[in-house]
Amino acid sequence: MKEPELLLGDEAVAIGAIHAGISGAYGYPGTPSTEILEYIIPKAKDLGVHSFWATNEKVAYELAVGMSFVGKKSIVTMKHVGLNVAMDPFMSSSLTGVAGGLLAIIADDPGMHSSQNEQDTRALAKFALLPCFEPSDHQEAYDMARASLRLSEELRLPIVMRLVTRLAHSRGAIRTQPADPQNSRVTKLDRRAFTTLPVNARKQFSDLIVLQSRLQEMSVKSPFNKLDLSATDKKRGIIVSGIAYNYVREAFGGNIPHKFLKINQYPIPEAHIKELVAAVDEVVVVEEGYPVIEESLRGMFGVSGKTIRGKLDGTFSRTGEMTPNIVAEGLGIHIEKPQWPAFDDLPGRPPALCKGCPHADAFNALNDALSEYQQHNVFGDIGCYTLGYYEPFKAIDACLEMGASIGMAVGASQAGAFPVVGVLGDSTFTHSGLTGLITAVNEKANVNILILDNDTTGMTGGQLSASVGEALVKLVLGTGIDERHVRVLNPMPKNREENAKVLKEEIEYTGPSVIIFQRPCIQI
Amino acid sequence: MKLDLILSGVGGQGILSIAFLVDTAALRRNLFVKQAEVHGMSQRGGSVYSHLRVSPQPVMSDLIPEGRGDMILSLEPLEVGRYLSYLDKNGVIISNSVPFANIPNYPSEESIYRSLFRLGKVVLVDAKAIAMKAGAPLAQNVAMLGAAIPYLPFEQSDFTRTIEEMFARKGERIVKANLQALEFGSRVGFFYKGLLDAGILAQNVFHVVRSLDPASIDISQVSPFANRLKERGEGLLTAAIGENLSCSVTSLASIM
């Protein structure tokens, strides 16, 4: 017998998708979603599945749509903020629908362990009027990957799966079922459905609206949503979704002594909610993320005669992630915590650049070059180099989202700031920096853009980066920038002075410059 | 038998490898396991932890509730301080004594050890010395797992096969060194526990065990050793160490 194996939630989803017969698996790295494709990519060839890291989430989504439009099943993976980048194809695909099953697996990061916000993908699925699955544990992650791809094909609609950090990055065991085959045929494009001209889209949109009542029915009938009215207590009922279900059970030591509704498939099953609310005086809503369920239940006026508790009345916090203790407290169960004497001195230990990281040398040279100026305007971006914000560098003064450094730098320069520097990595440059650079060049903006080419996508663990080395230099030159102001440097401690000198020259030049620092990440 | 284990350390120290060893041991004994870990940003030299839950019944929450942890097993002494709220009142702390000082305001060893000894049930071992002795400086994590064995519901043999499989691609020498690190760590752990159980003051146990060669520790000698220590040395030792908890008592052997 094969030994049981502990899998990450991400891996359980990956296996579910493979067993559902996908032909394509695309994505862009981002914590906590990365391990889904990291599981599939090395096996892809043997499985006959196309799987690789796309240049960004929008491209990844479009790859999956293309595969699905001609009849094959596919998945696309990204972190929650990645869906903002892929929002355009995402929204349109809810109107076009699909042919082969398409599952968008989006991993949220409540508590912002490795992210800049904690947006809730359930809200975006609702925005797109699409069904959303939210597993509570590893087995459900596997089962739902399969069920949702089947449903997608049946409804000819993309489906969303929402994961959260604590499932994506937690290990557990699963039981698998025999795999389904891939779809064998390439099908003919459904021209009318798949061309989003207004004449088609209007019809598709009203079809999608009509479909909502069917989605409602499906949620109510779904084996993944469970209404349990067997408890005798009529005072309190519980509505719980996703991973929070585990915390609720933990709080009660296994069996929930109240009537409860467990939601794992959206749209929110209204009939179940009504039945539960009618049967109790008070409803506690326990959900990880935004108060999506609670808000729809409470509306603007609340439910007359009933008390609704959750994130909106302060029973639970609106920020941060749920924990077993927070959930237990909210349910009025006290877990005794011994008061251990605190450490006398417990400084934080934030993440830092690795010792010997090439980015450190780039920052040292940059700070040297800027030391002679009054202003320090460095627009950073997202990658390991964001850590240049901290001591001892304090090199980064702003960071918004991936690819923003160049656009922000141009804007600030046009406002009169000087000198203005943008800093971004190779993967971020191809993700969404290139378009900003074209703008900078066309505008002849007086900015200095540092591309830190470390040959990889470092922060997320070293995935293949779309364009590095010579190819990246050519890409930059292709924007039409004056090639005398494209400088390639080697960030090494011994080159610090020389590199600072080059940076100063480029700062003094009025117009766009690109300074590429080339040295591989020491972790690859 | 339930085990709620908090693993802590600094990114890159290898807590996920010891998590894997414990997971596998538990699964081979047909127990249920869940293990929450952190990936991503904090791995770059920041604080990292993992919650590992083993139970004869299916595990519900992926996270250990605060106040319910049976053990903090830490690869770094300062990191223990961040997870105390998870520890049950009967919980035990097993920590590496060797600091990983990659932040500018890292406290003094004295301050950290003082805070640790105040907690009571602390086993503080020099994993670096054990790993070096075993011939694999990188095996501090495995050495710490060894030192925790007296307090774990597992035996050394539960881990050996997985260590062999885990390090097989790195060659015979690395496999051997890691098995040694586990063995030496376990000897240190049992000896340490023996002295604590004999009623020797925790600070003194730390210093005495630290002064011993992990390779030559003989667990069967722990009672006579404890007696000798009580008769001749302990008062002296307490005086010698005094407030200076990080001092290295090289002359201990002569006291014995």
Ligand SMILES: Cc1ncc(C[n+]2csc(CCOP(=O)(O)OP(=O)(O)O)c2C)c(N)n1
């Ligand atoms: C929209 C979006 N997608 C993905 C991520 C996750 N992410 C953070 S940093 C990073 C990679 C950065 O790579 P690169 O720019 O090459 O810099 P490096 O980390 O290698 O220094 C990714 C993919 C994100 N934060 N936002």
Ligand code: SF4
């Ligand atoms: S992973 Fe690479 S790029 Fe990131 S900090 Fe370490 S050396 Fe630098």
